[in-house]
Amino acid sequence: MFVRRRLTLFAMTVAAAPLAVGACTAGPRSAVKQAEAAPPSVTVTPADRARDVPISAEVGTKVSNGRVTGVKLTDDKGRPVPAQAREDGSGWVPDAPLANSRTYTAEVTVSGDSGKTATRKTTFTTMARSTKPAVTSELYFQDKQTYGTAMPVVLGFDPPIPPEARADVQRRLFVRTSPSQPGTWSWMSDGKQAEYRAPDRWKPGTTISVRSALEGLPIGKEAVGDSDRVATAKVGRQVSLDIDNTTKQMTVYQDGKVLRKLPVSLGKPSTPSSSGTMVIMEKHEHTTFDTRGEPDGGYVVDVDDAQRLTWGGEFIHSAPWSEGEQGYNNTSHGCTNVSAAGADWLMGVTQVGDLVTVKGTEVQLQPGNGFTAWNVGWNEFAKGSALPVPAGLKPTQSPTPHPGAVAGGSAPAPTPTRSNSGG
Template sequence: MNHTPRLRTILSCTVLVVSLGASATACGGPDTHPLSDKPYDADGQIVFSVTAGGKKVNPDKPLEVVSKNRDGRITDVTAVDASGHYLAGELTADGMRWHSTAPLAAGARYTVRVATENEEGKPGSRRLTFDTAKAKKTLEVEFGPDAGTYGVGQPITATLSQPVKSKAARAVVERSLKVRSTPSADGGTWHWVDDETMHFRPKEYWPANSKITATSNLEGVKIGDKLYGSATKPLKLTIGDRIEAITDASAHYMTIYRNGEEINSIPVTTGKPGFSTRNGIKVVLGKEYFVRMRGTTVGISSASEGYDLPVYWATRVTWSGEYVHAAPWSVGSQGAANVSHGCTGMSTGNAAWFFETVKEGDIVQVINSAGDYMEEFGNGYGDWNVDWKDWRKGSVLQAGLREGSSPADSARLRPAI
């Protein structure tokens, strides 16, 4: 069969298409379309609510862009500060007015780009740069603890320079404070301890040997009435091995684990009746080779219970004075009876080993004591004694969200029909 005629037809069609394309170009088709022209200067068409190079703009006032005649309209507006943050805004349906829907940042430089078109559909553009005034009233945030290596139980803290009470203002602060871990932790959210203090922890302890970074995007951001955020120094922490010391007060023994494996079991004595050691999870706050312990400093003034002792190898777990320490005077009771005034006592050799093994942020948990539970806040870090569901309730962004969801998810929720 001869296929030559069909080949000629295809080639003829190809030539025709090329010829038509060349003809269209020669006639100047696309080049004469309004969108192919260089944008005209829309200076005479656009009016801004601010001026360039003049007095710094009050960040409490909105930004407005208006088309002052009906011969054209605004098609797009972008306003971005020097840090790359875009200012949210809204354009009217007729394209005659755009206005910001979010507060301007304080002490920032904005660049505004406006796209327009005239009545013939030709594109125009206008550009403006302006500065906002610095805030007179600022909120400072200080992350804690100090940079260094900590245990898996160490919460991240944020101390505010002044009270933040309203839910709306707290939401702004929470959104701006970020905590990230590598490898990633399971969940994690801020909890408002009080109007000036926030704590951050994941659902479970931090992953062993992870890296933690806390940062703030609050600088210049409006928090409340004339209150703006200031710059915050980032925080970087290293998390070490998972060290957990579990003290069974009724068995009179402490068992220490490293990354889930038992590494030591130590006979101890804990608080006697009337001075029972607190139950619950505590976090190592610090270590002191020598401490002078006096009963009067913790409210014990009676002659029968008073004491004044030199104490060595003292590992602090509460601010009120609960330690794990050397107690050579009670070695005969260690492993058999509880005779202390609330601390966990052990032999000098064991206390020295414990002192050298643990670090700030490591877990010290007491079980089966007749004492009360460790306070959640205010006497050290009792954060891990708060149920995860209740912990989330301490966040204005997470409260009310279902497990595993995020604040962004709530925006997608719709009522059932």
């Protein structure tokens, strides 16, 4: 995550606070101790005169006996390059990819306990435009939107990110929240999808800012990242849906209180709905389900008020043709059927990012089949991070697992390809 302070990388002068001297302070002894203190030093990367530096480069620092008090990064025309500091102080990440085949100069100043300062300068040249194939990334988190409290930040990759490259990619994925609610990224086992969430659902009113800073990043030996992607969105009210196959009822909650119950018809035994904890991914007032070429498919049907739950094509949607069965029998091809009036009402209540839990069906939700960050507990989710997760991150409470939750985490994830099979 980004540190909250923003740096425009120009030279900064930082004055050390004067030492308070009282009547009983031994001035000469203090001076001796100050003189004996080791002077500060700093190593800066990229190395001086380095060439063919990726445009994803950042100014890295390794400091001894001091702290960074000034950073200056300029291009070959002397213009400052704005950047943000990493939370651990290990470097500064430019706000945008550097330009190809350009020369940059970085100057870093550190101050030590001795009162002395040290400055190091490095000049490097970026590489020409890469001819390696790009890994396409898609950020399923849009700018200026309002999401539900369970909305994870989700990135999809094509081709998948190999295990040995995931740590480098993850280090370039930044999430900032206000108020602060830190979390971690977690990778699907096949590397096609990474999701970010906190231990608890987002607090209503939270602002989430995301940057996927992958343009020009070397990914493995044969590929580079395709693009930088940024988005800032808000978290809205807390809404959740519980769907029980035993009772054939959907219970709609807002802020923990029941708003309404709706009868449903789920997937028939040959095409069952998935049990698990998922998230509303998309909402469509009108869409078409086209299952030609799919198993048990072959039909094309227009539907209203459809809300996607999985990549595999499970939706909540209006199904006036099954209203006589809703609350009693399962007749769908895997979707949650509700009445036309109920579906219309539901569209006005829900948001993309709302939590949906289905329980009691014949099959379990597979990891990566949709936004599945909440289908496992926090500890299991954090195991999917390619970088160390701070030990202090944990849920504020340890509630009984939601009845719709499943263990998951080990089964291969399906390809994140949108299917409008529906039904």
